Amino acid sequence: MTINDNSKKNDALDPVEAPELIFGLIGPVGTDTQKIYSLLESELLNYDYKAYRISVSNCIHKMGNLAKLNEIKNDEYQRISSHMKAGTQIRDTSERGDALALLAISEIKDIRTEANKNENKEYPSNIPIKRAAYILDSLKHPSEIESLRIIYRRAFFAISIYTPRSQRLKALSERIAVSRTDIAITDDCQPQAEELIHIDENESGTQFGQNVRGAFPKADFFLDASHPQNLQKHLDRFLQLVFGNPFKTPEIDEWGMFYAESSSWRSGDLARQVGASIISKEGELLVTGCNEVPKAFGGYFWDGDNFDDRDLIYGFDKGTLHKQLMVAELLKKIGDMGYIDPEKKEKFKEELENTKKGRVGKWLKDTQAYNILEFSRSVHAEMAAISEAAKRGISINKKILYVNTFPCHICARHILASGIHEVVYIEPYPKSLTDILYSNQIDTSGEAHKENKVKFRPFCGVAPRAYQFLFCNITERKLQSGYVYQWSKREADPKFNQYVASYILLEDDVLRYNVDHITNKTKYLSWDENQKKVTTKEEKGEDNERTSKKVAKSD
Numbered sequence: 302m303t304i305n306d307n308s309k310k311n312d313a314l315d316p317v318e319a320p321e322l323i324f325g326l327i328g329p330v331g332t333d334t335q336k337i338y339s340l341l342e343s344e345l346l347n348y349d350y351k352a353y354r355i356s357v358s359n360c361i362h363k364m365g366n367l368a369k370l371n372e373i374k375n376d377e378y379q380r381i382s383s384h385m386k387a388g389t390q391i392r393d394t395s396e397r398g399d400a401l402a403l404l405a406i407s408e409i410k411d412i413r414t415e416a417n418k419n420e421n422k423e424y425p426s427n428i429p430i431k432r433a434a435y436i437l438d439s440l441k442h443p444s445e446i447e448s449l450r451i452i453y454r455r456a457f458f459a460i461s462i463y464t465p466r467s468q469r470l471k472a473l474s475e476r477i478a479v480s481r482t483d484i485a486i487t488d489d490c491q492p493q494a495e496e497l498i499h500i501d502e503n504e505s506g507t508q509f510g511q512n513v514r515g516a517f518p519k520a521d522f523f524l525d526a527s528h529p530q531n532l533q534k535h536l537d538r539f540l541q542l543v544f545g546n547p548f549k550t551p552e553i554d555e556w557g558m559f560y561a562e563s564s565s566w567r568s569g570d571l572a573r574q575v576g577a578s579i580i581s582k583e584g585e586l587l588v589t590g591c592n593e594v595p596k597a598f599g600g601y602f603w604d605g606d607n608f609d610d611r612d613l614i615y616g617f618d619k620g621t622l623h624k625q626l627m628v629a630e631l632l633k634k635i636g637d638m639g640y641i642d643p644e645k646k647e648k649f650k651e652e653l654e655n656t657k658k659g660r661v662g663k664w665l666k667d668t669q670a671y672n673i674l675e676f677s678r679s680v681h682a683e684m685a686a687i688s689e690a691a692k693r694g695i696s697i698n699k700k701i702l703y704v705n706t707f708p709c710h711i712c713a714r715h716i717l718a719s720g721i722h723e724v725v726y727i728e729p730y731p732k733s734l735t736d737i738l739y740s741n742q743i744d745t746s747g748e749a750h751k752e753n754k755v756k757f758r759p760f761c762g763v764a765p766r767a768y769q770f771l772f773c774n775i776t777e778r779k780l781q782s783g784y785v786y787q788w789s790k791r792e793a794d795p796k797f798n799q800y801v802a803s804y805i806l807l808e809d810d811v812l813r814y815n816v817d818h819i820t821n822k823t824k825y826l827s828w829d830e831n832q833k834k835v836t837t838k839e840e841k842g843e844d845n846e847r848t849s850k851k852v853a854k855s856d
Contacts, residue, residue, distance in 0.1 A: 313802055314800070316799060316800060317429060317801045319431040320429070320456060320795060320797075321429050321430060321434070321435065321799070322434040322435070322543075322795065323434070323449065323456055323458070324341065324437065325402075325439075325459045325460065326439040326440065326460055327439060327440050327446075327459060327460065327461040327462065327513065327516050327517055327519075328464075329469060329498070329513045329517070330473065331468075331469025331498060332464050333472070334438045335438075336529065336532070337462055337526070337532070338352070338436055338438055340533050340536050341434075342354075342436070343533075344536050344540050345434050347791070348432075348540065348793055349432050349791060350434045351432060351434065352436055353433060353434070353435050354436050355409065355435055355437050357405050357439060357440065357441075358384045360401055360405055360407075361384060361387045361388060364404070364819070364820065364826060365823045365824050365826035365827055366826065366827035369827070370387060376481060377477045378477045378480075380480075381497055382496075382500075383828065383833070383835070385500055385501070385511055386834060386835050387826070387828070387835045388441065389504060389507065389511060390826055390835045391819065391826070392510075393507050394822045394826065396509070396822075397509075397818075397819065398442045398445065399442065399444040401441070401442075402440065402442075402445035402448055402449055403448070403812060403815050404816070404819070405437050406449075406808055409435050409808075410426035410427075412430070412435070413426045413428060413429070427805045427808075427809070429801055441511050441512065442509070442512050442516055443512060443515040443516045443519055445516070446516055446519045448811070452804055453804055454799075455770070456795070456799050458521045458543065458767075459522075460520060460521070460524055460539075461517045461519075461520035461523050461524065463523060463527065463747070463759045463761060464526045464527055465747035469498060474487050474488070474491045474494040475487050477494060478490045503731070514731070517728075517729070518705075518728040519766075521766060522539050522763055522767065523760055523761045523764060524536070525759075525761040542763065542772070543795055544793040544795055544796065545776060545788075545795070545796030547774045547776045547777070547786065547788060550772065551763070551768070553582075554703075554725060555762045555763050555768065556586075557578050557580040557584075557586075557701065557725065558578075558705070558725065558727065558760050558762070559765045560576075560578035561682075561704055562576055562705050562765030564577065564590060564682070565591050566591075568682075569593060569602070569604070569611050569612075570679045571612050571621075572618065572621075572677075574591070575591065575681065575682040575704065575706050576705055577589065577591070577682040577683045577685065577686040577703065577705075578590075578686065578703045579686050579687075579690060580703065581701070582699075587690060587695050587700060588686050588697070589686060589689070590682045590683065590688070591682045591685060592677075592680065592681050593685065594610060594611045594680075595680050596610075599692060601680070612678060619676075620677040620678055621659070625656055625658075625659050626657065628656055632656060669732075674709055674710075681709065682706075683704055683708050683712040687716070687721075690719075697721060698720035698722075699720060699722040701721070701724075701725065702721045702723070702725070703725045704724065704725070704726050704727075705727050705728060706727065706728045706730050707726045707757070708735060708757070709735070710734040710735045713733070713739050713743060714738075717739065717742050717743070717755060721755065722755065723755065723756045723757075723758070724755065724756070725758055725760050726757065726758075726760060727764075743755050743757055744756050744757065770797075771796075
């Protein structure tokens with residue numbers, strides 16, 4: 302059986318030529334994402350790719366009666382806070398953490414329609430634009446990244462941008478002052494800038510609030526914006542990896558963090574998987590560790606051991622049970638001493654019983670008492686690595702420790718005592734009291750290194766999740782003649798295959814129901830200029846109908 306040229310040309314198994322790329326920027330408030338976009342746009346031109354910027358916050362203007370938010374021009378604090386509130390309200394009302402990302406996908410389809418309008422083709426929004434890159438600025442919730450990754454697979458790259466908090470606070474305070482045309486009040490604007498940064502990190506009260514802290518560690522690439530002069534170099538390297546430059550290999554930090562992350566996969570801890578590695582400044586891997594329950598006489602339990610004493614075998618976390626009983630004991634003593642309002646005594650008893658059974662209210666979950674670390678049966682990853690070095694007689698003095706989560710204060714004291722010179726981490730850890738307890742010995746500022754302190758710095762480079770994909774070489778490095786293959790940006794294609802039917806169908810299926818659902822759920826949202834907040838206003842006719850039903854019911 303022969304296949305003609307036309308059928309081969311339209312074969313669904315043929316990858317798309319010059320496939321579309323989607324980049325999601327994750328920038329905490331106060332980050333100059335516009336600068337990142339401009340540099341990324343400029344670098345993409347070297348590959349003959351055109352960038353399309355999609356402001357995720359601007360997508361809010363199309364929802365309900367929220368277009369008025371676009372009119373807030375003369376107060377940067379008001380503009381940012383109102384968009385934060387509106388974004389949370391949309392996610393909350395629609396009960397979708399990815400609501401704004403789905404609206405951004407609608408923008409992508411609108412851009413395609415505009416680009417294909419002169420082609421006279423059916424469904425122009427489903428015809429990919431060759432050599433197009435959509436840059437989503439910026440993502441604020443973990444669910445947004447998860448959904449974009451499901452739809453676009455390898456074509457989606459999340460870029461988290463690190464800027465020291467002090468720099469962001471200063472920049473944000475200045476922006477607010479400039480918007481009010483009075484740079485002299487910069488210091489007075491700092492409390493409002495602090496408020497925005499706090500909300501942006503992890504908004505309390507709802508699972509659908511701003512949550513950059515949760516989104517940040519999910520990136521494929523971490524970019525350090527603390528030194529703007531290096532941004533172009535880092536973005537250039539990242540894109541060379543995306544476009545398959547076979548001569549780009551891992552840097553020491555990427556190597557160390559990959560081993561830390563891969564070590565975490567060995568952990569069976571019920572709470573989270575944490576991994577650590579200790580490496581010399583020359584890049585020699587010395588030891589690794591993960592959070593796991595220790596064995597007698599050294600080491601940790603493995604899957605397949607004849608005797609396995611990990612919590613996952615018993616089906617519960619003994620440490621968590623102990624914490625629950627400790628907190629319940631404290632509550633009981635407060636009740637026994639008569640400090641509870643008699644009218645709230647029954648409610649208090651109910652809360653006490655729930656606490657003993659592990660059904661803890663959010664008000665208790667957020668307390669330091671409930672988040673105490675001392676009762677975990679697992680050795681922490683950092684301590685496991687340090688213990689392993691001691692057991693094997695390996696000096697870790699003045700070495701670098703890599704860990705995929707910011708060390709807790711318990712590990713911090715062992716890190717200091719062991720002689721570790723530097724710590725590199727990915728995920729922030731809000732329960733850690735390291736900054737408070739060891740501020741004179743540890744520097745977490747991310748600014749110029751202080752010689753008398755151990756430096757804790759955020760990881761920058763290719764994330765462990767993208768390590769194998771970006772560094773596994775799939776092309777020849779040399780010709781048959783032995784000469785090096787000449788790789789060119791202008792002739793390079795992304796190092797993945799994209800199949801148009803797969804992601805276009807996913808776009809359509811996801812949007813067909815969900816955008817209508819989000820639109821219907823949020824159609825009564827509006828910006829109240831007087832109250833400076835997002836309100837819910839029902840249409841007059843429907844409001845009257847509800848009032849009539851209420852009256853009829855009361856009659």
